[in-house]
Amino acid sequence: MIPVELIRKKRDGGELSPDELKPFVEAYVKGDIPDYQMAAWLMAVYFRGMTDTETTEFTNIMLHSGTVIDLASIPGVKVDKHSTGGVGDKVSIMLAPLVAACGVPVPMISGRGLGHTGGTLDKLESIPGFRTDLEIDTYKKVIEKIGVVMIGQTKDIAPADKKMYALRDVTATVECIPLIAGSIMSKKLAEGIDALVLDVKTGSGAFMREKERAVELAQTLINIGEAFGKRTIGFITDMNQPLGNAVGNWLEVDECIRCMKGEEVNDLMDVTYRLAGAMIYLGEKSGSIEEGETIARQAIASGAAYDKFMELVQIQGGDTAFIEDTAKYKNPDFSEDVTLDREGYIGAIDNQGIGFAGLVTGAGRKKVDDAIDYTAGIVIHKKTGDSVQPKEPVATVYSNSREGVTAAKQRIQQAYRVSDEPVKPPPLIYGMADKQGYRDY
Numbered sequence: 001m002i003p004v005e006l007i008r009k010k011r012d013g014g015e016l017s018p019d020e021l022k023p024f025v026e027a028y029v030k031g032d033i034p035d036y037q038m039a040a041w042l043m044a045v046y047f048r049g050m051t052d053t054e055t056t057e058f059t060n061i062m063l064h065s066g067t068v069i070d071l072a073s074i075p076g077v078k079v080d081k082h083s084t085g086g087v088g089d090k091v092s093i094m095l096a097p098l099v100a101a102c103g104v105p106v107p108m109i110s111g112r113g114l115g116h117t118g119g120t121l122d123k124l125e126s127i128p129g130f131r132t133d134l135e136i137d138t139y140k141k142v143i144e145k146i147g148v149v150m151i152g153q154t155k156d157i158a159p160a161d162k163k164m165y166a167l168r169d170v171t172a173t174v175e176c177i178p179l180i181a182g183s184i185m186s187k188k189l190a191e192g193i194d195a196l197v198l199d200v201k202t203g204s205g206a207f208m209r210e211k212e213r214a215v216e217l218a219q220t221l222i223n224i225g226e227a228f229g230k231r232t233i234g235f236i237t238d239m240n241q242p243l244g245n246a247v248g249n250w251l252e253v254d255e256c257i258r259c260m261k262g263e264e265v266n267d268l269m270d271v272t273y274r275l276a277g278a279m280i281y282l283g284e285k286s287g288s289i290e291e292g293e294t295i296a297r298q299a300i301a302s303g304a305a306y307d308k309f310m311e312l313v314q315i316q317g318g319d320t321a322f323i324e325d326t327a328k329y330k331n332p333d334f335s336e337d338v339t340l341d342r343e344g345y346i347g348a349i350d351n352q353g354i355g356f357a358g359l360v361t362g363a364g365r366k367k368v369d370d371a372i373d374y375t376a377g378i379v380i381h382k383k384t385g386d387s388v389q390p391k392e393p394v395a396t397v398y399s400n401s402r403e404g405v406t407a408a409k410q411r412i413q414q415a416y417r418v419s420d421e422p423v424k425p426p427p428l429i430y431g432m433a434d435k436q437g438y439r440d441y
């Protein structure tokens with residue numbers, strides 16, 4: 001294998017065979033191919049793309065660069081969900097225990113915040129004591145015992161993806177559908193799942209801003225899942241404004257606790273119920289997605305989902321006293337309302353702007369090794385279509401840094417557009433895709 005030949009072949013639009021791809025990726029993981037050659041190949045893929053066969057083979061190679069967990073000894077159809085990420089997307093925190101409470105085992109490996117988006121691991125770690133760095137043996141024991149487990153990518157899970165993702169991050173090669181699909185699916189397939197539900201976000205706060213690109217990504221992910229014999233369903237959902245009202249780690253956990261206690265019902269729950277319905281259906285505990293949704297609603301109403309969440313927090317080392325009484329959590333030093341200077345209707349929200357506003361409060365990282373302020377973030381009071389008066393708060397900002405509050409307020413004011421005319425809010429769920437194709441709702 002001569003790396004420059006494979007780089008040239010991809011640069012000129014060729015398709016690499018498994019016999020070419022495998023030694024190339026393996027040599028990179030071993031350190032026998034330098035970053036500059038892999039970076040050149042990734043950029044060639046960015047411009048030339050990959051065929052479906054190539055994408056599936058690429059995923060397979062990354063998957064087998066590490067441990068593929070075997071959960072066959074655990075009864076039931078194991079189902080996970082993956083979201084392509086967004087602002088205020090806290091669904092996993094509720095969804096995993098909710099679906100487990102309905103009898104479907106949920107093994108979940110999640111990620112950290114990326115750019116303007118938050119990450120499930122950071123949110124879970126805002127619960128004092130909660131550990132996401134479990135070894136694979138413990139991961140297996142936890143799912144066996146309580147039917148749900150939530151951890152981060154270990155060094156043994158898809159190490160090729162870990163190394164290539166870090167390189168893509170600094171070589172402007174992240175936004176490429178076959179590379180994203182291979183990266184996501186190599187990690188999901190390593191978890192030991194039997195089926196997968198995808199939440200592919202679109203809009204101003206998503207990595208795939210245009211719906212057509214989101215559909216393309218969903219279909220690529222579904223093709224890979226099905227090629228590996230895993231039933232895969234995807235939903236295209238809106239990310240033109242934060243999901244729910246909280247943006248920031250503990251603030252989001254707090255919102256989830258209120259939702260699981262049945263105290264709050266909002267757009268967040270509509271997305272959660274749809275995804276739960278699909279997971280319960282794929283987990284063979286309902287005859288349809290709709291019936292799965294009804295079962296999920298009952299599990300929230302009965303408190304079964306909340307009880308399963310408490311079990312999860314406890315077994316992964318978290319202090320359940322903070323879940324039982326969220327007022328015990330330390331408040332940040334500063335909080336201020338954000339107002340706009342005119343009346344009208346919220347016409348649109350630049351959701352990436354809200355994500356970056358959250359980041360400057362301290363809720364996200366500017367550099368890889370930055371510490372997170374778990375108490376920091378934003379609570380949104382006005383969403384698209386709502387009427388607003390001058391001096392009426394559209395959001396409240398929380399931070400332990402006064403500068404963070406000032407910077408976030410400015411960004412939020414810039415992110416909101418006010419219209420004189422009434423505005424219809426964007427749809428929440430655009431449609432659904434499976435191996436038969438995509439259908440708009």
Ligand code: URA
Nearest residue numbers: 174179180181183184
């Ligand atoms: N998330 C991933 O895991 N990989 C990507 O490439 C993009 C988002």
